[in-house]
Amino acid sequence: MLFDMENPSGFDPYSLLTRLIVPRPIAWVSSVGKEGIFNLAPFSFFNLICDEPPIVILSISRKDDGCRKDTAENILHTGDFVINLVSVEHVQKVMLTSEEFPPEVDEFKVAGLTPTKVHKVKSPRVAEAKAWLECLLLKQEELFGYDLIFGRVVLVGAESLDYKVLKPVGRLSESFCELIEINQEK
Secondary structure (H helix, E strand, O other): OOOOOOOOOOOOHHHHHHHHOOOEEOEEEEEEOOOOOEEEEEEOOEEEEEEOOEEEEEEEEOOOOOOOOHHHHHHHHHOEEEEEOOEHHHHHHHHHHOOOOOOOOOHHHHHOOOEEOOOOOOOOEEOOOOEEEEEEEEEEEEEOOEEEEEEEEEEEEEOOOOHHHHOEEEEEOOEEEEOOOOOOOO
């Protein structure tokens, strides 16, 4: 099968790409707005792109009306954010926080989660998350209706580094997937 991405016909490019680029990690991003209201939203167009210094990238689409999403607005205002690890037990709350709420709604409250202060940034983390990355805004670029947010990871917190304890999940097309370890003998 061939799919002409410059002239898509009979297929949805988003659906095609999210079926092939798998699994995608989930950045469950917490931030704080201009009025001090906490925001929490998941993004699966995210990854680590450098390790010295550690840099992550978030790709945040615009709203249907072309305006920035609250997460991007908040990051640009405060200059920081937290990426919370999504574990198996958080999937339903992640889905809840993926809804588009107005800026005056605190998604922590909507999802019944606990915002907790962190060490090096203003934005809170999800207390129930087993690991988190505290990030400072490095730069932002606009690309085809997306805000590309580059963040410098300044602190990592984790209950454990054991995947059996963390139970991380990712996105697999429209679904979630669990991490399994495949050991291969050399």
